[in-house]
Amino acid sequence: xxxxxxxxxxxxxxxxxxxTRTVQAVLDHCxxxxxxxxxxxxxxxxxxxAELNTEFREKPTPTNVLSWPAxxxxxxxxxxxxxxxxxxxTGEIALGDIAISYDTCTREAAEAGKLMDDHVTHLIIHGTxxxxxxxHIRDLDATLMEAVEVxxxxxxxxxxxxxx
Numbered sequence: 001x002x003x004x005x006x007x008x009x010x011x012x013x014x015x016x017x018x019x020t021r022t023v024q025a026v027l028d029h030c031x032x033x034x035x036x037x038x039x040x041x042x043x044x045x046x047x048x049x050a051e052l053n054t055e056f057r058e059k060p061t062p063t064n065v066l067s068w069p070a071x072x073x074x075x076x077x078x079x080x081x082x083x084x085x086x087x088x089x090t091g092e093i094a095l096g097d098i099a100i101s102y103d104t105c106t107r108e109a110a111e112a113g114k115l116m117d118d119h120v121t122h123l124i125i126h127g128t129x130x131x132x133x134x135x136h137i138r139d140l141d142a143t144l145m146e147a148v149e150v151x152x153x154x155x156x157x158x159x160x161x162x163x164x
Contacts, residue, residue, distance in 0.1 A: 001027065001034040002092075005041050011102045012043040018117055022124040022156070029152050030084060030132060037093045039131065041124070046103035064104040065123040070096040073133025079140030081148075082133025098127035118158045125152050 003023055005016050019041055027034040042048075046062035054060040056068070073082040085093050100123055109119040129145055136142035150160045 002038040003041060004039070005043065007043045008048060009043060009045040009102045011045075015041075015043050015120070018120060019124055022121050023128055025152050025156055026125055026128040026132070029148070029155070032084060032093065032132075036087055036091060037095055039095045039128065040097040042097065042099040044099055044101055046101050049099055049101040049104070052099055062101055062104050064101060064108060065127045066099045067127040067130035068097045069131045069133065070094040074135055075133065075141075078138045079144050081144065085132065095128070095131040098124070098131070100124065100127065112161075112164065114161070118153075119161075121156060121158060122149065122153060122161050125149050 001020070001023060003016075003020055005019060007015065023037075023039060024034055027037055049066060050060065050062040052066055053063050056066070071085065073085055075082045085095065087093050100120065105120055105123060106116060108114075109116045112119070126145075126149060129148060134141070134145040134148065136145050146162055150162065153160065
């Protein structure tokens with residue numbers, strides 16, 4: 001897998017190994033050949049993610065994770081898994097970009113009484129699933145996405161974050 005990690009906030013120590021393991025788990029779950037897949041992950045702070053959230057979603061506030069899929073893979077029918085991406089003419093699968101904020105992740109993990117690594121793992125799974133066409137706008141899609149997240153988290157030995 002080609003995971004381009006861009007760390008602009010030095011507090012993101014150890015993120016490379018965690019992100020690689022997490023993205024690999026998502027790609028394995030979706031039966032995608034990881035060595036063909038490309039993802040860019042920006043590890044930033046609340047200031048930068050608020051700028052991105054403002055620019056791309058017109059929401060001038062920080063958030064935990066944002067994603068920009070390379071292509072729209074969303075299922076047209078609610079509650080159905082999206083189509084899997086296919087390699088381009090070079091044989092690669094460009095999935096897209098993810099940004100994650102240290103400040104928001106740290107605050108959310110503390111408020112929920114969760115380990116930071118477990119929370120970040122969940123958010124990277126969430127962002128990667130968005131790149132693969134999963135969404136949570138419609139109720140049935142949200143239920144499906146949460147079930148997939150919980151399944152992958154379980155394979156990584158992390159408890160269901162929705163059942164607290």
